[in-house]
Amino acid sequence: MTEIQPLVVVEGLKKYFSVSSGLVFKQKAGFVRAVDGISFSIAKGETLGLVGESGCGKTTAGRTILNLYPPTAGKITIDNQELNSNGKPDLKEFRRKTAMIFQDPYASLNPRWTVSAIVSEPLRVHKLFKSEKERTERVNHLLNLVGLSSRLINRFPHEFSGGQRQRIGVARALASDPLFIVCDEPISALDVSIQAQVVNLLEDLQDQFGLTYLFIAHDLSMVRHICDRVAVMYLGVIVELAERNELYENPLHPYTQALLSAVPIPDPQRDRARRRIILSGDVPSPINPPSGCRFHPRCPIGKERCKLEIHEWREISSGHWVACHAVTNP
Amino acid sequence: MINTTTPLLQVEDLRTRFHIPEGTVFAVNGISFTINEGETLAVVGESGCGKSVTMLSILGLIPIPPGEIVSGKAIFRAKDLIKLPESEFEHLRGDELAMVFQDPMTSLNPVLTIGKQITETLRTHLGINQEEAEKRAVELLDRVGIPEAASRLGNYPHQFSGGMRQRVMIAIALSCDPSLLIADEPTTALDVTIQAQIVELVLHLRELLHMTIIWITHDLGVVAGMADRVIVMYAGFIVEEALVDDLYDNPRHPYTLALLAALPRVDRRRDRRLNSIPGAPPNLLVEPKWCPFAPRCTYVIDRCWIENPSLELIAPAHKIACWVDVSLTLDGSRS
Numbered sequence: 001m002t003e004i005q006p007l008v009v010v011e012g013l014k015k016y017f018s019v020s021s022g023l024v025f026k027q028k029a030g031f032v033r034a035v036d037g038i039s040f041s042i043a044k045g046e047t048l049g050l051v052g053e054s055g056c057g058k059t060t061a062g063r064t065i066l067n068l069y070p071p072t073a074g075k076i077t078i079d080n081q082e083l084n085s086n087g088k089p090d091l092k093e094f095r096r097k098t099a100m101i102f103q104d105p106y107a108s109l110n111p112r113w114t115v116s117a118i119v120s121e122p123l124r125v126h127k128l129f130k131s132e133k134e135r136t137e138r139v140n141h142l143l144n145l146v147g148l149s150s151r152l153i154n155r156f157p158h159e160f161s162g163g164q165r166q167r168i169g170v171a172r173a174l175a176s177d178p179l180f181i182v183c184d185e186p187i188s189a190l191d192v193s194i195q196a197q198v199v200n201l202l203e204d205l206q207d208q209f210g211l212t213y214l215f216i217a218h219d220l221s222m223v224r225h226i227c228d229r230v231a232v233m234y235l236g237v238i239v240e241l242a243e244r245n246e247l248y249e250n251p252l253h254p255y256t257q258a259l260l261s262a263v264p265i266p267d268p269q270r271d272r273a274r275r276r277i278i279l280s281g282d283v284p285s286p287i288n289p290p291s292g293c294r295f296h297p298r299c300p301i302g303k304e305r306c307k308l309e310i311h312e313w314r315e316i317s318s319g320h321w322v323a324c325h326a327v328t329n330p
Numbered sequence: 331m332i333n334t335t336t337p338l339l340q341v342e343d344l345r346t347r348f349h350i351p352e353g354t355v356f357a358v359n360g361i362s363f364t365i366n367e368g369e370t371l372a373v374v375g376e377s378g379c380g381k382s383v384t385m386l387s388i389l390g391l392i393p394i395p396p397g398e399i400v401s402g403k404a405i406f407r408a409k410d411l412i413k414l415p416e417s418e419f420e421h422l423r424g425d426e427l428a429m430v431f432q433d434p435m436t437s438l439n440p441v442l443t444i445g446k447q448i449t450e451t452l453r454t455h456l457g458i459n460q461e462e463a464e465k466r467a468v469e470l471l472d473r474v475g476i477p478e479a480a481s482r483l484g485n486y487p488h489q490f491s492g493g494m495r496q497r498v499m500i501a502i503a504l505s506c507d508p509s510l511l512i513a514d515e516p517t518t519a520l521d522v523t524i525q526a527q528i529v530e531l532v533l534h535l536r537e538l539l540h541m542t543i544i545w546i547t548h549d550l551g552v553v554a555g556m557a558d559r560v561i562v563m564y565a566g567f568i569v570e571e572a573l574v575d576d577l578y579d580n581p582r583h584p585y586t587l588a589l590l591a592a593l594p595r596v597d598r599r600r601d602r603r604l605n606s607i608p609g610a611p612p613n614l615l616v617e618p619k620w621c622p623f624a625p626r627c628t629y630v631i632d633r634c635w636i637e638n639p640s641l642e643l644i645a646p647a648h649k650i651a652c653w654v655d656v657s658l659t660l661d662g663s664r665s
Binding site for chain 1: 376377491493494521522523524525526527530548549550551552554555574575578588589590592593594595596597599600603604605606607608610611626
């Protein structure tokens with residue numbers, strides 16, 4: 001990667017949710033450390049993949065970056081505009097530059113609103129049109145961009161299939177001319193034959209408008225296809241980050257290795273021949289994460305040291321970052 | 331793999347419909363297949379293709395009405411399951427036929443302990459007392475890899491993780507050593523590392539118990555390494571059936587071809603855009619009179635709009651329902 005000014009910079013981002021116990025007299029019982037200090041940057045026009053299993057904090061990270069949840073700590077800078085935890089300077093302008101595409105196209109569109117109302121909501125909020133005619137023109141244009149006919153403008157969400165609904169969600173995300181879009185599992189609720197349509201659409205729009213994506217997903221095959229660089233999360237922290245082919249061909253962290261080995265390959269000979277690393281147990285609770293390296297209770301190569309010390313986040317080779325004691329410098 | 335003895339289950343011309351206020355849903359439209367003893371058969375297709383309805387019809391679990399099994403036979407050990415009275419079915423389900431569902435949270439009763447749910451099955455089917463049933467339950471939980479099984483009998487489903495709940499479901503399904511296990515998307519709700527654990531467990535149990543398995547999934551990846559034979563379904567029809575290596579190396583139905591081309595690969599560098607399949611699956615409220623894939627097919631010819639092709643043998647153990655021989659089309663695409 002050449003040294004260009006990154007569009008999105010996330011530094012030491014933390015998001016804790018408090019957990020209370022007791023029915024009547026609520027007491028703070030602790031925190032869910034959903035995101036516990038993550039840092040990365042995304043260049044303009046780049047797609048960064050954020051992968052991990054359910055509960056690893058990837059969705060919370062995406063939402064916190066867009067300030068849908070106020071961060072507990074850390075710094076987020078988008079297009080040189082900083083948004084920190086103790087103040088919200090011009091949140092509205094920040095919101096105009098960003099957008100989100102949600103996982104569930106059934107839950108993320110208001111069933112009582114027409115397509116026109118849904119897609120033009122960001123235009124209304126940010127006062128981006130002067131006349132009704134301009135608004136309609138803009139909505140028509142957005143629908144055409146995502147491959148929907150502008151004749152459908154007065155229909156309701158229930159009249160559309162899952163793939164079409166996700167296209168409406170994409171049109172809404174594009175409405176305010178954002179620079180940066182967080183795609184939170186945008187295809188995982190869709191059938192295989194429809195997934196490719198939406199992925200190709202997202203790629204076309206990126207080429208056309210120079211969009212920057214944070215692509216949150218658990219489908220590691222799709223992430224390899226669509227992302228330029230990939231970050232792997234486990235229990236609120238990033239354990240490895242690298243350019244996509246480097247990460248998939250030379251995974252260094254034992255969790256990344258296990259994760260990649262578990263992805264099924266639609267090729268019988270290859271799938272039977274390869275060695276799977278089967279991890280024991282489940283992901284521990286983020287309320288009481290394990291001491292030291294959070295992966296140590298399940299790690300196949302964990303040592304005594306991993307129980308005590310928190311790994312350092314270091315660059316092993318150019319652009320390949322990892323947090324693990326067992327990985328040796330080349 | 332393939333043996334010439336009578337199959338364990340033989341399904342013939344099964345048609346299942348649902349009568350709903352909007353009209354009739356043509357869910358399963360005349361499908362026939364067999365599964366041999368000891369075989370693992372994968373049934374692959376997208377949502378609404380009829381894969382689950384097929385299995386529920388065979389197991390007598392279709393609510394009638396709104397459902398209706400218009401025609402069909404499902405011969406299992408010389409008995410036609412479609413015509414079997416419910417009283418006989420109750421013995422067969424659990425004893426001989428077992429099913430594991432997609433969502434382990436909704437298929438376990440949240441207000442009963444795991445121990446209660448397992449021992450109930452055991453006492454009903456094996457006629458043993460509570461003490462023996464509890465002993466057997468511990469063995470079963472142990473067999474599916476649940477640590478400290480004895481102490482977990484008193485736990486409720488919410489105290490287990492998703493992967494552990496699916497293990498409990500498998501333990502219950504296998505409690506009476508069934509000869510046929512039908513697994514309906516058993517790993518779809520799980521993370522990949524947990525999915526790998528469950529697949530590993532099922533493969534281990536398959537060896538141990540000499541089980542015959544029908545594995546229903548939408549994921550062409552999961553079954554590649556474990557199935558012997560694969561059936562691909564679309565809009566209530568079987569469109570292709572082949573031995574697993576054949577299906578992936580030499581897919582012959584345009585839908586299977588398109589589906590495989592739409593999948594990115596974790597083990598390969600990106601070399602092109604994904605081939606997307608245009609359009610969406612057909613409306614099942616319309617009675618299918620022509621090939622249901624025709625509107626989305628790149629190889630479509632005039633005949634596809636007039637007649638629906640039946641499933642025909644085109645090579646040993648390889649059947650497709652298509653008028654076009656895609657292997658003759660050199661380029662592979664006409665667009």
